[in-house]
Amino acid sequence: MSYPTPSEPTPAPSTSPAASAGAFAPPPGYAPAGAAPAPGGTRGGRNPWGLAAIISAAVLVLLLVLQLFVQVGILLSQTYDLFGPITGILGIVEGLVALVTVVLGLVGLFRRDRSPVLAAIALGAGGFALLSAVLWNVLYPLILSAA
Numbered sequence: 001m002s003y004p005t006p007s008e009p010t011p012a013p014s015t016s017p018a019a020s021a022g023a024f025a026p027p028p029g030y031a032p033a034g035a036a037p038a039p040g041g042t043r044g045g046r047n048p049w050g051l052a053a054i055i056s057a058a059v060l061v062l063l064l065v066l067q068l069f070v071q072v073g074i075l076l077s078q079t080y081d082l083f084g085p086i087t088g089i090l091g092i093v094e095g096l097v098a099l100v101t102v103v104l105g106l107v108g109l110f111r112r113d114r115s116p117v118l119a120a121i122a123l124g125a126g127g128f129a130l131l132s133a134v135l136w137n138v139l140y141p142l143i144l145s146a147a
Contacts, residue, residue, distance in 0.1 A: 047115050049108030053122030056101040060129050063094050088137065095133035101126030 067090045074083050105126055108119030 050119035053104035057125040091137040098129035
């Protein structure tokens, strides 16, 4: 079966009222003029929750880089008594931002008719950072105090 080229209009079926008015049927794959698109289908569209989650994950990465430079600065200045409190405060802030990232990622992941890609990426980054924050700020001091 061959399809007409765009320059050759396709005549409408003779049973439709539009055929008597001289109208033509749409090309294959297109809905007739004035018809609503089919409901459902693919998950697309922008996901504001996923976007918020990925922005939160970017803030989390910036906090991790900031913590690295702060720790190096403290070690180079040889004021070791500040190392624990500043690292602890930054760790708590990172843990809270990671928790926010996980929550936003979960909400964005389960939104209907929205793309889950950004939310899934942010959820993975936030989950990893949350696990890291818990291990570093809770278990590490416990292991050091037990030793």
